[in-house]
Amino acid sequence: GMTRQNIRTLFVFETGLLSGLALLVGMGVGLVIFQLLSALFASIMEFPFTLSAYSVQGILLTLAVSIGLFLLSSLASLRYLKKATVSELPKEEAAEQTQRYLVFWCMISAVLLAGFIGCLAVTYRNLMAAFDGENGVELLLWLVIDLVMVFLVHFSFSRTLAGMLLRNKKLKNNSTNTVVLRSLSGKITVNALLIGALATLLVFAVCMSNLALSEKIYSENVISKDCPYDVMAMSDQSETFETHMDAGKEIVERFSPITDELDYRLYSTEETTLSRHVAGFEKMEWTDKYMSLTQFNGLLIDCGYEPIQLENQYLMCTNIMEISNANFSDVTVTLNGITCTWAGNSTVYPEFTQTWFYFIVPDEALEKMPVSDICTAYTLENSRIDAVALVDALDSFCEAENGLDYRVREYYRLYQYTTAGTLMIGTLYVATVFVCMALAILSVKTLSTLDEERRRFAVLYRLGVDVKMQKATLRRQIGVFFAMPFVLPMLMTIPVGLIFGEVYEVWGFAGLGGQRAMETAVWIAFAVAGIYALYFVITYRIACSHVICYDSRNWEILS
Numbered sequence: 077g078m079t080r081q082n083i084r085t086l087f088v089f090e091t092g093l094l095s096g097l098a099l100l101v102g103m104g105v106g107l108v109i110f111q112l113l114s115a116l117f118a119s120i121m122e123f124p125f126t127l128s129a130y131s132v133q134g135i136l137l138t139l140a141v142s143i144g145l146f147l148l149s150s151l152a153s154l155r156y157l158k159k160a161t162v163s164e165l166p167k168e169e170a171a172e173q174t175q176r177y178l179v180f181w182c183m184i185s186a187v188l189l190a191g192f193i194g195c196l197a198v199t200y201r202n203l204m205a206a207f208d209g210e211n212g213v214e215l216l217l218w219l220v221i222d223l224v225m226v227f228l229v230h231f232s233f234s235r236t237l238a239g240m241l242l243r244n245k246k247l248k249n250n251s252t253n254t255v256v257l258r259s260l261s262g263k264i265t266v267n268a269l270l271i272g273a274l275a276t277l278l279v280f281a282v283c284m285s286n287l288a289l290s291e292k293i294y295s296e297n298v299i300s301k302d303c304p305y306d307v308m309a310m311s312d313q314s315e316t317f318e319t320h321m322d323a324g325k326e327i328v329e330r331f332s333p334i335t336d337e338l339d340y341r342l343y344s345t346e347e348t349t350l351s352r353h354v355a356g357f358e359k360m361e362w363t364d365k366y367m368s369l370t371q372f373n374g375l376l377i378d379c380g381y382e383p384i385q386l387e388n389q390y391l392m393c394t395n396i397m398e399i400s401n402a403n404f405s406d407v408t409v410t411l412n413g414i415t416c417t418w419a420g421n422s423t424v425y426p427e428f429t430q431t432w433f434y435f436i437v438p439d440e441a442l443e444k445m446p447v448s449d450i451c452t453a454y455t456l457e458n459s460r461i462d463a464v465a466l467v468d469a470l471d472s473f474c475e476a477e478n479g480l481d482y483r484v485r486e487y488y489r490l491y492q493y494t495t496a497g498t499l500m501i502g503t504l505y506v507a508t509v510f511v512c513m514a515l516a517i518l519s520v521k522t523l524s525t526l527d528e529e530r531r532r533f534a535v536l537y538r539l540g541v542d543v544k545m546q547k548a549t550l551r552r553q554i555g556v557f558f559a560m561p562f563v564l565p566m567l568m569t570i571p572v573g574l575i576f577g578e579v580y581e582v583w584g585f586a587g588l589g590g591q592r593a594m595e596t597a598v599w600i601a602f603a604v605a606g607i608y609a610l611y612f613v614i615t616y617r618i619a620c621s622h623v624i625c626y627d628s629r630n631w632e633i634l635s
Contacts, residue, residue, distance in 0.1 A: 084157050088150060095146045103138060109508060117501050178239040185232040192225040200575060226279050227272040230561055234268035237560070267557070270521055274561035277514040278604065282565050283572060284507035285600045288500045290576045293592050295496045297580070301395060303485040304379045304426035305338070305453035307466075311480045312449055320480050321452060327473055328454060331466045336455035338378070340371045342434060344448035349409050350390075350435060354402045357432075365434040365448055366390075366411070372436045375428050375453075386438055389419035394433035397423065411441035428453075430481050463487035511604065514561075515611050521557065522615050529623045537625035546624050551616060558612050566601050573597030 078086075107130065114128040199222055202215040307328050311321055328334065342365045351362040372393075373383035384391065390409060394400050404418035416437055429451055463486035470482045533546055541549070576593035 080158070084154050087153065087157060091150060091153070092146070095142070099139070099142045103135070106138075110505070113501060113504055113508065117497065117504065178236070181232060181236045181239065185229070185236045188225065188229045188232050192222070192229050195222050195225050196571065200578075203575065204578070223276055223280060226564065227276045229272075230275040230564065231268045231272040234271045234560060235265075267521075270517055271557070271561045274514050274517055275564055277510045277517075278561060278565035279568055281507040281510040281514070282568055282600060282604060284503045284510070285604075286569070286572050286576060286597055288503035288507065289596045289600065290579075290593060291496045291500045291503075293580070293596065295492045299485065299488050299492055300379075301426045303483045303488045304375075304428065306332075306456040306459050306485045307454040308428075308430075308483040308485075309452045309454070309480070310430045310449055310482075321450065324470065324473060324480065324482065325452075325454070327469050328456075328466065330469075331461045332456040332458040334454050335457050338375075338453040338455075340367070340375065340428070340451050340453075341447050342367055342429060342431070342449040342451065343442050343445040345445060350392075350404065350407060353404055353407055354399055354433070356398065360432075362432065363448075364409070365429075365431060366437050366442055366445070367429075367434055368439045368442050369436055370439050372428075376425065379426055381425065384436070386416075386419055386436065388414060388416050388438065390416040391419045391436040392421045392433055393425055393436060394421065395423055395427055396432060399433050409435075411437060411445065412443050414438065414441045416441060430483065459486060461486055463490055511607065515607075518558070518611065518615065522554065522619060526619065526622045529619070530625075533623050534625045543624060543626055547620060550619055550623060554612065554616055554619060558608070558615075562605075562608060566605060569597040569601040 110130075111128060118124065118126075195218065199215070199218040202218055206215050309321060309324055325334070344363050344365045346363050348361070348363055350364045354362070369384070369386055376383055390404075392400075392402070392404065400421045400423045402421060404421075407418060409416050429449065431449075461484075463484050467482075467484050467487045470484070474480050474482065529550075533541075533550070536546060536549070573594040573596070576597070577591075580593060
């Protein structure tokens with residue numbers, strides 16, 4: 077006896093109530109997740125945790141977007157209710173024939189998979205080119221294409237796999253597999269779209285998580301390279317350098333006792349035999365500066381690096397990528413009667429000196445060569461000092477004393493972590509949102525078909541399928557849908573880890589950086605897999621309570 081207007085009004089109030097409750101719960105959970113992410117960020121960055129302030133503008137924007145989406149979806153639904161007839165409502169969608177055009181979908185899947193692999197290769201090439209200074213716009217375009225390819229590959233493979241499994245009579249006739257396969261293939265287009273969307277969201281979340289934690293690794297490596305000791309001082313060789321260094325040392329000791337002190341030197345004859353071959357920097361008028369092989373190896377061993385070997389050779393050390401490309405293959409230098417040839421350039425080692433570049437030569441080549449710079453590295457008892465105050469005190473001291481400069485490791489750490497924090501917290505939050513979106517899609521898929529599944533499992537019970545076999549069938553049915561969009565995102569952790577390892581090589585973080593990139597990728601894969609498995613268990617338990625037929629009283633749902 078209800079009029080069409082009554083139905084539309086009822087619909088608006090019901091959906092409005094559900095949307096309002098969802099908005100309140102979602103915002104509450106989101107605010108809690110934000111604090112948890114802030115705590116995680118503080119823990120990773122080794123900052124003291126304090127409750128983060130909420131943005132009023134962000135909350136108002138969330139309300140506005142949610143209300144806008146509700147209004148748009150309501151208008152679309154009301155338009156349908158205005159035209160729909162009663163006879164159309166009870167009609168069920170016809171099951172799709174997945175075995176038709178199977179060869180076509182197999183070919184499409186193979187082409188898309190090959191295209192996806194090709195896109196990854198092109199993306200990697202553009203990534204490496206971006207580090208060489210080329211335009212990164214093309215790289216962003218290829219990243220978007222990769223995500224689109226992930227969706228298309230999963231869409232096509234979902235259609236192909238369902239048809240192939242249904243053609244396997246042995247598999248189809250084993251136990252209750254027919255029920256599982258029919259459930260998957262009955263609405264294969266909708267299921268394939270959902271699987272593609274899930275896979276895309278999970279791949280994006282995995283990549284964003286790797287980017288966030290790799291930023292942490294990058295920051296640690298930058299700090300270790302820029303300032304390998306707690307405090308580093310460098311002074312030119314002057315008559316008063318000892319007095320200056322002692323005064324600076326007293327300032328450092330006000331903030332923390334010094335537990336170890338390491339002195340080393342640079343030597344120079346004020347010549348430009350090697351420096352003038354650094355293309356593009358001729359106007360800088362740099363002079364050649366050298367460090368002895370023994371002192372350099374001592375610093376390397378102290379910082380956890382392997383020592384190097386040089387036989388009448390010189391090695392240029394720099395952390396400037398433009399300078400590292402300098403070619404000295406035709407340049408020899410004669411020092412103390414020893415002629416040294418070029419052994420290459422290195423950007424791997426820490427910045428032990430505050431110079432653009434310097435050369436490592438055998439000890440014998442530096443005998444009787446004048447000292448140009450005195451370097452001192454301090455290890456503090458308490459590395460977590462008031463870095464800002466120490467830097468201010470040292471800067472004031474250095475302004476009055478020419479030729480003296482300091483670096484403070486804790487100051488570098490605070491600066492680098494603060495800079496990295498914006499990217500890290502943003503990517504972690506986006507990754508969390510995308511994982512939640514993927515789980516929301518799974519919720520919609522599972523809960524929207526519970527009534528249909530109850531009827532199907534009631535039929536199974538009448539055919540003699542006991543509770544144990546029903547649960548096994550339901551577990552396989554949900555497990556197949558969960559697994560299909562999950563495999564590729566987890567496999568993507570391997571190339572993502574390898575790519576970030578290569579990026580660390582480009583940045584000069586060889587060895588340990590690449591290993592940590594793979595470890596990070598594996599841990600993220602385990603974390604996502606754990607969340608996914610937990611959600612699978614929860615979904616399965618909810619479905620069991622609504623679907624499994626335990627006795628004949630459930631037969632009434634068939635009528």
